[in-house]
Structure formats: C-alpha cells, structure tokens
Amino acid sequence: MNAGDRLDPQIKELGHFIGGKHVNGASGRFGEVFNPTAGRLTGRVALASKSETESAIANAHAAFPDWANTSPQTRARVMFRFKELIEKNMEQLMMLVASEHGKVLSDAKGSIQRGLEVVEFACGIPHLLKGEFSDSIASGMDVYSMRQPLGVCAGITPFNFPAMVPMWMFPMAIACGNTFILKPSEKDPSCPMRLAELLLEAGAPPGVLNVLNGDKVAVDTLLTDPRVQAVSFVGSTPIARYVFATASVNGKRVQSMGGAKNHMVVMPDADIDSVAEALMGAAYGSAGERCMAISVAVPVGEKTGNNLIEAMAPRVRALKIGSSLDNASEMGPLVTQVHRDKVKSYVDLGVKEGASLVVDGREFRQQDNPGGFFIGGCLFDKVNRDMRIYKEEIFGPVLSVVRARNFDEALSLPDQHEYGNGVAIFTRNGDVARNFANKVQCGMVGINVPIPVPLSFHTFGGWKNSMFGDMNQHGPEGVRFYTRIKTITARWREGVAPKADFGMPLSR
Numbered sequence: 001m002n003a004g005d006r007l008d009p010q011i012k013e014l015g016h017f018i019g020g021k022h023v024n025g026a027s028g029r030f031g032e033v034f035n036p037t038a039g040r041l042t043g044r045v046a047l048a049s050k051s052e053t054e055s056a057i058a059n060a061h062a063a064f065p066d067w068a069n070t071s072p073q074t075r076a077r078v079m080f081r082f083k084e085l086i087e088k089n090m091e092q093l094m095m096l097v098a099s100e101h102g103k104v105l106s107d108a109k110g111s112i113q114r115g116l117e118v119v120e121f122a123c124g125i126p127h128l129l130k131g132e133f134s135d136s137i138a139s140g141m142d143v144y145s146m147r148q149p150l151g152v153c154a155g156i157t158p159f160n161f162p163a164m165v166p167m168w169m170f171p172m173a174i175a176c177g178n179t180f181i182l183k184p185s186e187k188d189p190s191c192p193m194r195l196a197e198l199l200l201e202a203g204a205p206p207g208v209l210n211v212l213n214g215d216k217v218a219v220d221t222l223l224t225d226p227r228v229q230a231v232s233f234v235g236s237t238p239i240a241r242y243v244f245a246t247a248s249v250n251g252k253r254v255q256s257m258g259g260a261k262n263h264m265v266v267m268p269d270a271d272i273d274s275v276a277e278a279l280m281g282a283a284y285g286s287a288g289e290r291c292m293a294i295s296v297a298v299p300v301g302e303k304t305g306n307n308l309i310e311a312m313a314p315r316v317r318a319l320k321i322g323s324s325l326d327n328a329s330e331m332g333p334l335v336t337q338v339h340r341d342k343v344k345s346y347v348d349l350g351v352k353e354g355a356s357l358v359v360d361g362r363e364f365r366q367q368d369n370p371g372g373f374f375i376g377g378c379l380f381d382k383v384n385r386d387m388r389i390y391k392e393e394i395f396g397p398v399l400s401v402v403r404a405r406n407f408d409e410a411l412s413l414p415d416q417h418e419y420g421n422g423v424a425i426f427t428r429n430g431d432v433a434r435n436f437a438n439k440v441q442c443g444m445v446g447i448n449v450p451i452p453v454p455l456s457f458h459t460f461g462g463w464k465n466s467m468f469g470d471m472n473q474h475g476p477e478g479v480r481f482y483t484r485i486k487t488i489t490a491r492w493r494e495g496v497a498p499k500a501d502f503g504m505p506l507s508r
Contacts, residue, residue: 012033014033014044014193016046016213018055025045026049026052030047032044033189033190034187036333037333037372038372039333039369039372039373046214047214047217048213050217050218052214052218057181059206059207060181060207060210060227063208067179072125076126078203079122080123082119083116083119086119089194089198093191093194093195096191097191100187101187102287102335103286104324104327105325105327107286111164112163112164115163123175128479129479131144132144132145140491144487144490145487149177149483150178150229150230150253151227153169153179153181154180154183154222154230155173156222156234157235158235160289169473172478172479172481183211183213184211187335193211196211229253230254230482231255231256233254234291235258236259237465238258240257241256241468243256243468254468254469255473255481256468257473260419261417262296262424263294263423264279264296264425265407265424265436266298266299266304267300268300268301268303270426271428272311276311277315279297279312280319282450282451283295283297283377284399287332287333287375288343288396288397289335291466292452293451294450294451296402297312298402299401300407300409309358309379316358316359317359321364321374321376323366323368334396343395343398346388346394350380350387350400353389354387355381356380356381357379359377361378362375364376375396378399379398379401380400381401391418407436414441415439419465420462420465422442422446423442423452424447424452425448427447433447441463442463460473460475
C-alpha cells in the first residue's frame, strides 16, 4: 500500500476495541481489507504488537473479578439485550459480512442467525450453571458442586465466518462469567468490531469483550501469556495443531478446530434430483469456503455415479455467480485474490493428476465486476484417494466425485481420511443409514442432511485432524469448556467433635 492510500477517504482504518473503546493501532503494521466483489482495497487494519496484546489482556484481566461476581441472571439479561440488538442491526451486520468476505446476502444473514442461536442458548445460563447436590452422604455431611468461570479467555477466528464463529465462542464464555479477547481474521474485521460495540451497548462492562486485530505476534502472545486461561481456535489444521500444542504447554485449556474434507455418500436408492440440489448448496454455497462444505461426493455403483454427474453438470454450469450484494446471486467471490489463485492452482493440479474436469470454472469472469475475486464452480469426476485434490482441503467451489463399488468401499473413504469433521449419507434405507451413522469415523453425521451443523443446544466438533482438544464448541460442552467445577464437602453436626481418624475418610 502506498502512502497516498492513507489519505484516500475510501480507505477506512480499523484499530482495536479495548476496554470498551476504539483504540488506534500503534505497531505501524497493517493488513489489507478488500471488497472481494470489486477486487478493490477498502481498508487497512492494525496488526497488534506484543505490548498492545498485553494491554488488551490487562484490560480483560482487570474486568474479570467484578464480572465473575455478577449474578448469572444479570449476565443473562445482557445476553437478552445483545440478542435484540443483533436482530435490530441485522441488515448492517449482513452488509459488513458480505462486503468484506464475499458471502451472498442470504448466506451472510444465515451465518449471523446461526451465531445468534448461541446467544439465545447463552440466555439460559442461570440454569446451565447449576451444580449438583447430594445430602446426607454421611452423618451430617453433604456434597455439592458449582461451576465457576476461568478468567480471561481468548478466541482466534477465521475469515470465512466473521460473525458466526466469534458468536460460537464469546457469548458462552462471557455468560459463564469470563472476560474475552477476540482475535478475528484480519481479512474481514469490521463485523467483529461492530459486535463488540453492540455487546457494550447491551450492558456488558468495558473490558468484558475486547477485539484485538493482529497476526502471529498477537496470537503467540495470547497463547503464552499466563493471564489467559483458555483458548478457542477455528482455522486450518497446521495452525490448529500449533495453537493446541503451544497453548497446552503453557497450561491453558484449548479447543482447536482444524480443516476438513467432508464426504457425501450417495446410495443407489437415493433420489438423484434431491441429492443434486443438496450438493449444490453444500458444495458451492459460500463459494465452498466452509469447514462443513461437502467437497467429496461418493456415489455407490456405476449407474449412481453416471446419474449424479448427469444431474450435477448442468446445475454447476448454471450457477448464478455475481456480486455478494445482489439478491439474485447464488455464489459470490472468494475472499482474496491470493486465495482465488490458490483454488485455481488446485484445479490445475487435479487436471494434471488425471481427474476428469467435467465443469471448468477457472476462466469465469463476472461481467459487472471484472476485477473481482471470482471463480466459477468446478466439478471433477473419477477422482481417486491417492490424488492431492482428494487428500487436501481446497476451501473453494470445487466438488470431487469419487466413485465407490459398494457401501463398504464408500464407508472406508471418510473413515480412512485424515480429517473427520462432517459426513453425510443420502439413502431411503433406514438400516443402511443407521449402520453408517454408527460406524463412520467423523464427529458430525448427516442422514439426508448435507451440512449437519448441530444447533446451539448441541455441540460442534470433529474428529481426527479436524479437532484438537477434548471439549467441543457451544451447547453443554461450551459451558463445561468455559467453567471449572468445584466440589464442596460440608459437615454440620451437633454434639461433641469426633476423635481423630487416621484412616481413609469413609461415609458413615
């Protein structure tokens, strides 16, 4: 970026949101923010230094004692007001997501709604924090437990869901009595900043939610500072593994979600038109930039495979690709030119590896936005498990069809893949579906549901190299992750104090 960009009124500058205030960046380092539809630079975002990150941690640390001592009912009322403010400002939040990420408006709204559902779940925190009680476990003795907050928690979130994934983290953490530092993606930082403003407006005290923009410098500080008690992460598997290893060795509780390669098994009895419609949304929605996107279709039997390709090819060619702000668009651009070019390189690789490119979207140009970061939908057939386009996460609108001869071969594909985030099966046979759900080695399973993301009162998380840590996100697992349990054994007994007992304490 040249010096003139700093004076351009079209280029906005974003700093941080610390202690309830907007704070300018002081490191002198910045990241670039683009409008992916136009392919135009629209802003620059400050990248925090170590000292700026430590300042954010100090603010959250100072705010923790009072917030932890605030009643759960009061914290719930803040969440209720936050929910109302999100609904009131939905249009603005949608526009921020669409204009910086490239999601079409319907997808942007849907992603915010899925985050909002976690806020709704957090409104029930007085009930969710209730402990257990056992009376008279011995003479005059009771045992009871309570859940207490951890302290300062941190969330490191990806570019593909600038509203939803942060809201999978901080509402649960804050409702449980923690304070929070959100380090969102520097590619689309405006929506997270707006969410922090809304939570402050809802009544959360300054310092309860802080938004720190940054890169590896900020991340490493959060992972190693002893005042940070827990870290939540969503991103690629190499970084997820690094976050887990670094934070864990520094004594923190960690949930670290990595990459995915989600399969959809198509049995011969499935309705192909229904499958094709489901695959269109699951593979090409959000331009494939979803950790739960279906990127591998597994038709069982030659006829099923042929029918699936015949149904999918015209649909992929007919995708309405355009501006993220156009209600007619079904798919928008990718988030950056660098990422668009990376996806194209995977399509090049698939051709080189010998897969059959049935629909080639590499040369797509959006007429009204020729400089946008667009690529058309791509469809590969005759992909095999040894190809890199099958093994690696592409994170773009590229669907690979891997044909299987029978159910066991189809099941072996997700089972033997290094990722185990989500999987789906389409069939009319309940026995096959139940057998598949019980045996498949993945964390989330859809039966005639293409993207099986659980609702907020259940829990989200994958297996194998898709997730590092023992506790998943949101739902009851979220409450457990953001609290620690304390168990109290109490005796109130009349009469003479008992004599010393040097044996193992027993119930009497």
